[in-house]
Amino acid sequence: MPSLKEVRSRISSIISTQQITKAMKMVAAAKLRRAQDSIIQMRPYAQKLSEMLSTVAAGAELAAESPYNQVRPVERVLLIVITSDRGLAGAFNTNVIKEALSLINSRYAEQARRGNVEILAIGKKGAEAFQRRGFTVNTTYIDTFLALSFAKVRTAAEEVMNAFTAGKYDQVLIVFNEFKNVATQIIRSEQFLPIVSAPTHSATKTANVNYIFEPSEEEIITEMIPKTLKIQLYKAVLESNASEHGARMTAMDKATDNAGELLKELKLVYNRTRQAAITKEILEIVGGAEALKN
Template structure:
């Protein structure tokens, strides 16, 4: 059985840890509120922008000839993996990294063996994980969450788009955690480039016929040329905002559980402490009684 001093030291240590986890939970909750507002405000805009592009570009030659729609034989792959800069957020980072690795194994195993899979890491945890596994990692955007803004994310999107157009990459995939609520994050994998055409579906056929009723100002070509790159940038920005909100939700949940676990440990340790102290007092009393009886017998 541990000594009283050792038990007291453990209780003090767990108390300090519990105070830290409580503080981290409160900080994560405050950040989550702001991050949740940001993603809920952007989602309708991103969805409407995508619908507008689908409606306007259905059947339009300019859209079909866009360099962002060119489908090529897949030799070089870029994976944009969005994780966090810090840990202590449960399985948040692990889930995104596992999803990216599964995607590589299932779809791009031959390219990975040839060393033609590159990772664009948004978040330090993803960069570190893929560097340990020997992948070529672009770490330019690992500090994006330090000053999260559309301007910073736009640079990452533009680099990926320029690489696709120049032929440096034949496909660009996006892996991130989608925010559902504070306790639930859903890992999403999306093909960013080339843009997947769904013009054969009934919805898009209807959009193609209704597109004839539009009057374009400026020209249809200018609108589509502007819309496609903007939609791709918004797609990446939405993924980063989703991941940011999901990270704070995961950290808040993880710290809440850690605080509860610390409380359970403290209960168990206090019980051990009281039992040990009671045993020590009983032993001391027995020693005193034994000593008194020995003195009485000697007298």
């Protein structure tokens, strides 16, 4: 049985840990509120922009000729892996890294064997994980979440788009956590380039309609496709940002509860140890008194 001093030390340590996890939960909750508002406001815009592009592209031959639509044999692959900069968020980072590795092993094993799979890491945890595994990692944007803004994500998107049109990559995918609620994040892997045609119901209905374009058809398509791609990446980053704070809030809440349970157990141990020590002292006093009598 541990001594009273050891138990007191453990109780003190766990109380300090519980205070820290409570504070981290409150910070995550405050950040989550802002991040959740951002992604909820972004989703309708991103969805409508994609629908508009699908509708216009259904009646425009130029969309198929866009450099971002060019399908080539997949020799070189880029994975945009979005993780967080810090841990203490449960399985948030682990799940994204596992999904990315699963994609590589199942779909791009041959390309990976030749060293033709590269990683663009948004977030430090993903960069560290893939560097340890020997992948070529672009770490230019690992600090994106330090001051998250559309301008920073747009720069990353433009770099990837330019690399694709230059033939450096034949396929680009995004792997990230989609925010559902505080307790649930859904792992997503979306093809970024070449653009995947996903015609909506409205696009199918209007596929045979002759459009009048103002300004020109070429100008509209040329402007909309890059903008849609930038918004797609920004939306994925916002989804991941909200998911991170939700995951951290949940993890810290569970850690606080676990610390409370452990405190209850340790207090029982402390009381039992204290009672045993008192009983032992009483027995020693009684034994000494009996010895004096004899």
